[in-house]
Amino acid sequence: MSIVRVALDVPLSTLFDYTVDEAVVVGRRVIVPFRRRQMVGVVMECVANSEVAVERIKPVLQALHDSAPISANLLQLLQFCSDYYHYPIGQTVLSALPARLRSDKPITIKPVLHYRLTGAAPHIDFLPKRKAVARCIVETLSVQSCSLVQLKVISTTAGAQLKWLEQEGWVEQFEALAMPQRLSVASHTFANAHQLTDEQQLVVDAVTQSAGFGCFLLHGITGSGKTEVYVHLMDYVLQRGGQVLLLVPEINLTPQLEAYFLSRFPDASLVSLHSGLSENERLKNWQQAQTGTAQIVLGTRLSVFAELPKLALIIVDEEHDSSFKQQDGLRYSARDVAIFRASQSSVPIVLGSATPSLESYHNARTGRYRLLKLTGRAQADARLPTVNCININQTVMTEGISEKLLREVGQRIERGEQSLLFINRRGYAPVLMCTECGWLSDCKNCAGKMVLHLKDQRLRCHHCGYQLRVPTACPGCGHAELLPIGSGTQRVESVLQVRFPDARILRVDRDSTKNKRAWQTMREQIHANEVDILVGTQMLAKGHDFPALTLVGVLNPDSALYSSDFRAAEKLFAQLMQVAGRAGRADKPGEVMIQTAFPDHPLFRCLQSHDFEGWAASQLAERQMAGFPPFVFQVMLRAEGMIEAEVYAYLNQARKTAIELKYPVEILGVVPASLARRANHVRAQLLIQADTRRELQQFLRAWRPVLDSLPTQKLRCSLDVDPLEF
Numbered sequence: 001m002s003i004v005r006v007a008l009d010v011p012l013s014t015l016f017d018y019t020v021d022e023a024v025v026v027g028r029r030v031i032v033p034f035r036r037r038q039m040v041g042v043v044m045e046c047v048a049n050s051e052v053a054v055e056r057i058k059p060v061l062q063a064l065h066d067s068a069p070i071s072a073n074l075l076q077l078l079q080f081c082s083d084y085y086h087y088p089i090g091q092t093v094l095s096a097l098p099a100r101l102r103s104d105k106p107i108t109i110k111p112v113l114h115y116r117l118t119g120a121a122p123h124i125d126f127l128p129k130r131k132a133v134a135r136c137i138v139e140t141l142s143v144q145s146c147s148l149v150q151l152k153v154i155s156t157t158a159g160a161q162l163k164w165l166e167q168e169g170w171v172e173q174f175e176a177l178a179m180p181q182r183l184s185v186a187s188h189t190f191a192n193a194h195q196l197t198d199e200q201q202l203v204v205d206a207v208t209q210s211a212g213f214g215c216f217l218l219h220g221i222t223g224s225g226k227t228e229v230y231v232h233l234m235d236y237v238l239q240r241g242g243q244v245l246l247l248v249p250e251i252n253l254t255p256q257l258e259a260y261f262l263s264r265f266p267d268a269s270l271v272s273l274h275s276g277l278s279e280n281e282r283l284k285n286w287q288q289a290q291t292g293t294a295q296i297v298l299g300t301r302l303s304v305f306a307e308l309p310k311l312a313l314i315i316v317d318e319e320h321d322s323s324f325k326q327q328d329g330l331r332y333s334a335r336d337v338a339i340f341r342a343s344q345s346s347v348p349i350v351l352g353s354a355t356p357s358l359e360s361y362h363n364a365r366t367g368r369y370r371l372l373k374l375t376g377r378a379q380a381d382a383r384l385p386t387v388n389c390i391n392i393n394q395t396v397m398t399e400g401i402s403e404k405l406l407r408e409v410g411q412r413i414e415r416g417e418q419s420l421l422f423i424n425r426r427g428y429a430p431v432l433m434c435t436e437c438g439w440l441s442d443c444k445n446c447a448g449k450m451v452l453h454l455k456d457q458r459l460r461c462h463h464c465g466y467q468l469r470v471p472t473a474c475p476g477c478g479h480a481e482l483l484p485i486g487s488g489t490q491r492v493e494s495v496l497q498v499r500f501p502d503a504r505i506l507r508v509d510r511d512s513t514k515n516k517r518a519w520q521t522m523r524e525q526i527h528a529n530e531v532d533i534l535v536g537t538q539m540l541a542k543g544h545d546f547p548a549l550t551l552v553g554v555l556n557p558d559s560a561l562y563s564s565d566f567r568a569a570e571k572l573f574a575q576l577m578q579v580a581g582r583a584g585r586a587d588k589p590g591e592v593m594i595q596t597a598f599p600d601h602p603l604f605r606c607l608q609s610h611d612f613e614g615w616a617a618s619q620l621a622e623r624q625m626a627g628f629p630p631f632v633f634q635v636m637l638r639a640e641g642m643i644e645a646e647v648y649a650y651l652n653q654a655r656k657t658a659i660e661l662k663y664p665v666e667i668l669g670v671v672p673a674s675l676a677r678r679a680n681h682v683r684a685q686l687l688i689q690a691d692t693r694r695e696l697q698q699f700l701r702a703w704r705p706v707l708d709s710l711p712t713q714k715l716r717c718s719l720d721v722d723p724l725e726f
């Protein structure tokens with residue numbers, strides 16, 4: 001009989017001891033009794049003795065042999081995360097696993113239905129030209145069998161076309177238990193490999209020639225061909241039988257990217273990992289990564305915890321994107337964890353961006369990372385868009401849109417080109433006001449305002465989801481006239497409808513893309529040039545290529561200039577660079593017009609000259625003066641609860657204990673969160689910062705046990721290391 005120490009999904013910073021009869025290895029999942037329940041845990045250690053009296057140790061109920069044990073490498077990575085983010089080890093380990101591996105039900109994966117060509121299938125040239133989707137399906141299936149999900153990437157109508165092909169007897173279904181057998185790794189196909197530009201080649205050489213761990217910041221302007229660099233790096237790794245992990249910020253982008261990388265490596269095995277997959281799909285893909293079958297793993301932040309026995313390269317695309325940071329539970333930064341992982345595995349990591357985060361850029365400038373640059377557009381004739389500001393104080397405005405911009409939009413419609421109006425607010429107007437008594441549409445549960453959604457006549461709180469019918473008279477004084485203040489996407493859409501009654505206008509925001517396939521359909525419409533004007537939020541800014549788009553109008557960026565969040569300007573610059581990059585990518589030059597009251601602000605000046613370096617240098621100088629990251633390292637203790645006094649009493653007590661520890665850290669005051677009340681919970685926070693990461697971690701190791709011993713009553717508390725939200 002021996003003793004194993006098991007990680008369990010409970011909020012306690014400890015492992016739990018159990019006895020086992022059989023030999024159980026580290027990383028094995030086991031079912032154990034815990035309090036009055038059964039739980040799945042992961043064996044972290046096998047030990048000879050326990051601090052608990054032997055008669056009190058319960059036995060493991062069952063060791064699960066339905067999946068390979070978690071590797072020592074991954075467990076070490078998770079231990080690092082638990083230590084660094086000061087989050088309980090059991091919750092860290094279990095939250096990294098696919099849901100199916102966390103449940104005590106045995107794993108039986110239903111086979112996935114795949115499609116393949118039958119012997120009777122005609123050559124693609126014999127299919128009617130008008131059957132474009134069917135032709136595309138046949139072409140894809142002639143390379144390898146595919147599931148319906150994979151084929152739907154081709155088009156939303158793939159299902160119907162498949163039915164037709166089946167009826168004709170050209171395509172058949174079969175149960176695919178595993179991914180089809182691959183050709184030998186060395187002979188994979190690298191399709192459409194362009195000749196790299198000299199700059200691109202230098203980048204590829206720098207990464208492939210580095211031995212062991214190295215962190216590279218790839219700063220490449222929009223259109224400079226970062227993706228081409230990625231595929232050449234992937235090709236290098238695949239040739240040598242290694243695995244590539246590619247992290248991307250946006251779940252919406254993964255199907256497109258999956259299709260793209262498969263088109264470049266048609267016989268490579270690629271799996272995706274993100275929260276949009278079904279539990280079975282996620283487990284299957286995870287296991288393919290674990291066995292080394294998957295050569296390319298493409299995923300959002302959670303995929304940084306995939307098992308990758310042959311890991312040879314990590315790429316983090318759009319490394320500056322804040323969605324790499326998890327905002328609840330284990331509050332990790334997938335980018336930062338990926339860097340640790342690369343160093344743990346002694347492999348290179350490439351952080352790619354057109355607007356690197358100031359943290360990464362600072363690290364590159366000070367020599368911790370190696371800076372690689374792509375300064376030219378990959379297509380020599382492609383030009384960067386021109387950027388101009390429209391001073392909103394010196395022009396005629398129609399409900400938030402300047403006359404000048406409207407005229408430009410009109411010209412684009414005449415020329416058959418697309419325009420995009422970018423506004424980072426959905427709904428009709430952010431607040432409704434009474435002109436008589438000053439009543440505002442406050443949310444009864446939050447410190448925020450209810451947003452007017454005119455389409456369905458609702459006031460809706462975007463923080464807690466509370467909604468009301470739009471009142472016909474002022475709830476304060478009964479006055480009949482209520483005025484929408486400010487603009488959201490719906491209002492912009494309706495202004496445009498009045499001005500351009502014949503134009504085809506498409507609104508893209510979280511409301512209009514609620515249905516699963518809506519966004520996909522919209523993208524197809526945009527590509528087919530069936531849209532004249534796009535109105536949208538940041539959803540439109542990210543990584544989409546719209547060939548007919550030549551004008552981008554930015555409607556209301558100014559609030560970020562006086563935000564209390566010191567990162568707001570950095571985020572705005574990145575967002576505007578990204579959205580500007582949508583304009584004029586093909587043969588037509590693009591134009592960006594920014595409506596602002598501060599046309600001389602350095603942010604817009606740098607944007608006009610496409611000067612990231614200048615912008616970053618000025619921001620870093622400001623941050624250094626003000627003592628903000630990356631020149632200090634921060635931890636945020638947050639608390640929220642129904643009773644204000646309890647929230648503040650807890651945080652003040654925590655602050656007192658932090659001061660008493662007498663570590664070289666700066667302890668700020670307890671302050672309300674930027675949204676001081678949400679869903680009837682009072683929210684407040686305490687920020688602590690240190691000059692070095694080490695000092696901060698030393699302090700946290702001492703403070704954490706003290707915090708754990710403070711009574712928290714009914715409060716929700718969390719510790720956020722390297723916080724991004726304030």
Ligand SMILES: [Zn+2]
Nearest residue numbers: 434437474477
């Ligand atoms: Zn009123």
Ligand SMILES: [Zn+2]
Nearest residue numbers: 443446461464
């Ligand atoms: Zn609310």
